Amino acid sequence: MNAPSLKVAAGLAVLSWSVVGSASDLTIHLSGSEPISRKTVRxxxxxQGSKMGLPAEVFSVEYVNGAGNSLAIVPVGGHSLIFANIMSGSGARYAALQYIWWDAGGRGVTFSSDSIAGSLTSECHRVE
Structure with missing residues (x-):
């Protein structure tokens, strides 16, 4: 293989590695004997939700619970944001960046954002 071909092949290898490398998996090791549960809800x-970055179509949220942690993984702005459970008077309330994902039990789910642009809220519902 001549030098220019070798450079092109090396460049393509780096490019393909960076594209493959851009998709990320995350492993979190949690101490304790409590089992980890995962549930996906659509x-x-x-x-208003799509204006705030949620998908316009039906989307999935993954809930991960265990070892004293409660997380919700929500697609916002084309990324998977990890929301951590925070204190709530009712239901399960999660926060990430300026966003709140709040499953208030029988009252439904709201997605809200407080930013320089002001407070925005979207009403969401489960899809079976």
Whole structure:
């Protein structure tokens, strides 16, 4: 293989590695004997949700619980954001960046954001 071909092949290898490398998996090691549970729930939100970065179509949220942690992985702005459970008077309330994902039990799910642009809220519902 001549030098220019070798450079092109090396460049393509680096490019393909960076594309493959951009998709990430995360492993978190948690101490304790409590089993880890995972549940995926599908949602659809109103049009305000898509303006805030949620998918316009039906999307999935993964809930991970165990070892004293409760997390919700929500697709926002084309990324999977990890929301951590925070204190709530009712239901399960999760926070990430400026966002709140709040499953208030029988009252439904809200997605809200407080930013310089102001407070925004979207109403969401489970899709079976």
């Amino acid at each position: 949602y659809q939100c109103d049009t």
